[in-house]
Structure formats: C-alpha cells, structure tokens
Amino acid sequence: MPKVAKPRHTPGADGILLSAHAVHKSFGALVVLDGVDFTVARGDAIGIVGPNGAGKTTLMGALSGSHTLSAGSISFCGTDVTHLDAARRCRLGVARTHQIPRPFSGMTVFENVLAAAVHGGGFARTAAYDHASDALELCGMLKLANRRAETLGLLDRKRLELARALASAPVVLLLDEIGGGLTDGEASELVATIAILQQRDIAIVWIEHIVHVLLQIARRLVCMDAGRIIADGDPKTVLTDASVVDAYLGGGH
Numbered sequence: 001m002p003k004v005a006k007p008r009h010t011p012g013a014d015g016i017l018l019s020a021h022a023v024h025k026s027f028g029a030l031v032v033l034d035g036v037d038f039t040v041a042r043g044d045a046i047g048i049v050g051p052n053g054a055g056k057t058t059l060m061g062a063l064s065g066s067h068t069l070s071a072g073s074i075s076f077c078g079t080d081v082t083h084l085d086a087a088r089r090c091r092l093g094v095a096r097t098h099q100i101p102r103p104f105s106g107m108t109v110f111e112n113v114l115a116a117a118v119h120g121g122g123f124a125r126t127a128a129y130d131h132a133s134d135a136l137e138l139c140g141m142l143k144l145a146n147r148r149a150e151t152l153g154l155l156d157r158k159r160l161e162l163a164r165a166l167a168s169a170p171v172v173l174l175l176d177e178i179g180g181g182l183t184d185g186e187a188s189e190l191v192a193t194i195a196i197l198q199q200r201d202i203a204i205v206w207i208e209h210i211v212h213v214l215l216q217i218a219r220r221l222v223c224m225d226a227g228r229i230i231a232d233g234d235p236k237t238v239l240t241d242a243s244v245v246d247a248y249l250g251g252g253h
C-alpha cells in the first residue's frame with residue numbers, strides 16, 4: 001500500500017468521523033431530507049437501504065458536500081464542514097462514488113484515477129502515481145489502465161468510480177449502488193475488495209438494493225423512507241422492524 005502523504009484527521013475519543021445533525025434538504029417545494037441525524041464512526045460498515053426516492057443518494061450528497069443543506073450541519077472529526085464543498089471534504093478524507101458513473105471522457109482510466117489522487121487526494125507526483133496504481137490494482141482494473149474511460153461498459157465504469165474514490169485515500173468511503181447488475185461472482189469480488197478496505201481502516205457507508213450482498217459487509221443497517229431514517233441498528237433487528245417491512249421489504253424488494 002502506498003504511503004499516506006497527506007495530513008490525516010483523527011476522530012475524537014468517541015471515534016466519530018462523520019456526522020449529520022438535523023439535516024434538511026429541499027429541492028424547491030420537495031422536501032427530500034427531513035431532519036436526518038446520522039453518524040459514521042471509525043471501523044463502521046454501514047448499509048443504507050430504502051425505497052426509490054427515499055433520499056439515500058441525497059444524504060450521500062449532503063455528507064460529501066455535493067449538496068448544500070437547507071438546514072442542519074455536517075461535521076468531520078469534530079470540525080464543522082457544512083460550508084466546505086465536495087473537493088475540500090475529499091481532501092479531508094470523505095470520498096464518494098456516484099450512482100450514475102461520471103468518468104472524465106477523453107481521458108484514460110489511469111488518467112481518471114490519477115486526477116482523483118492529485119485533485120481529490122491532494123497527493124504530489126510520486127505519491128499520486130502510487131495511490132492511483134494501488135486503487136486500480138485493488139479494483140482489478142490494471143489491465144484497463146490505458147483504455148479511454150468512455151469506452152468502458154457500465155460494470156467497469158462502476159469499478160472506475162470505486163477506483164477514483166480510493167485513489168484519494170479516503171477515511172470514510174460513501175458507495176452509491178456499485179453492486180447493481182453484478183453476477184454472483186462479480187458481487188463476491190466486490191465484497192472481497194470492500195473487505196480489504198475495511199482492513200485498511202476505511203469506514204464504509206454503502207447504499208445498495210441487493211440486500212444479501214450488502215449484508216456480507218454491513219454490520220449496521222440504516223433504512224430511510226421519505227427523507228427520514230426510520231430504523232438504524234444491527235441488520236437483523238432493522239430487517240424485521242415493522243416500519244422497514246412496511247416501507248421497503250413489503251414493496252417487492
């Protein structure tokens with residue numbers, strides 16, 4: 001693993017890395033996050049489930065800085081980061097993948113990942129190359145390093161999303177539906193990769209509709225519905241919670 005060349009922020013005695021306090025987000029008249037409190041602590045592996053439109057991706061945007069908040073605050077290692085944009089939060093160690101992959105077209109896979117190491121991670125030349133190569137290797141993408149990103153299929157675009165997030169050397173990694181459409185074998189490979197990240201002390205927050213895959217990683221499960229967290233706890237308890245069955249599992253998922 002490459003050397004970490006940027007200052008690392010450390011959690012306080014409570015171990016809390018990232019937290020949302022009373023977060024509200026509206027798009028015009030549409031209330032999408034309606035008072036969300038959420039914490040990610042060191043060592044966490046959190047799964048997020050909930051029906052389509054529940055606000056899961058929007059919560060990820062609020063945590064990562066892609067969305068400004070309508071009300072509430074976000075802190076990272078005890079520091080208020082509410083007004084820091086996504087690029088600055090990424091430098092601190094909060095990285096995300098996008099539900100709809102967003103590679104830079106016209107650049108190779110390696111250049112995409114290198115850009116993430118430099119601009120997202122803040123690494124200088126050699127460290128950036130090391131982080132980019134490591135991320136590609138972890139995601140099984142070394143053989144695709146020289147391919148133009150726009151020629152990749154959806155699966156490899158999702159792998160590239162993960163590799164780009166990893167190249168920034170995150171402390172907290174927010175994953176948005178990177179498992180959709182995978183075969184059983186590919187899902188097992190993805191789970192094995194994420195397990196390695198956990199061993200590297202990266203806290204994981206993973207939104208995924210494929211619950212049986214998610215549960216191979218998640219030690220805590222959060223269910224959202226209509227902009228609120230309706231259950232948060234150990235996966236067994238959450239999955240048998242009456243409000244979760246009603247809002248999510250009863251809906252044919």
Ligand SMILES: Nc1ncnc2c1ncn2[C@@H]1O[C@H](COP(=O)(O)OP(=O)(O)OP(=O)(O)O)[C@@H](O)[C@H]1O
Binds near residue numbers: 030099
């Ligand atoms: N930029 C935006 N502008 C307007 N409305 C938005 C925007 N982003 C999300 N929404 C709306 O907010 C609601 C929540 O969307 P979000 O993407 O957070 O849901 P989700 O839980 O991630 O759903 P899914 O499981 O389908 O990915 C939806 O009604 C969506 O249409």
Ligand SMILES: [Mg+2]
Binds near residue numbers: 056057058
């Ligand atoms: Mg979503």
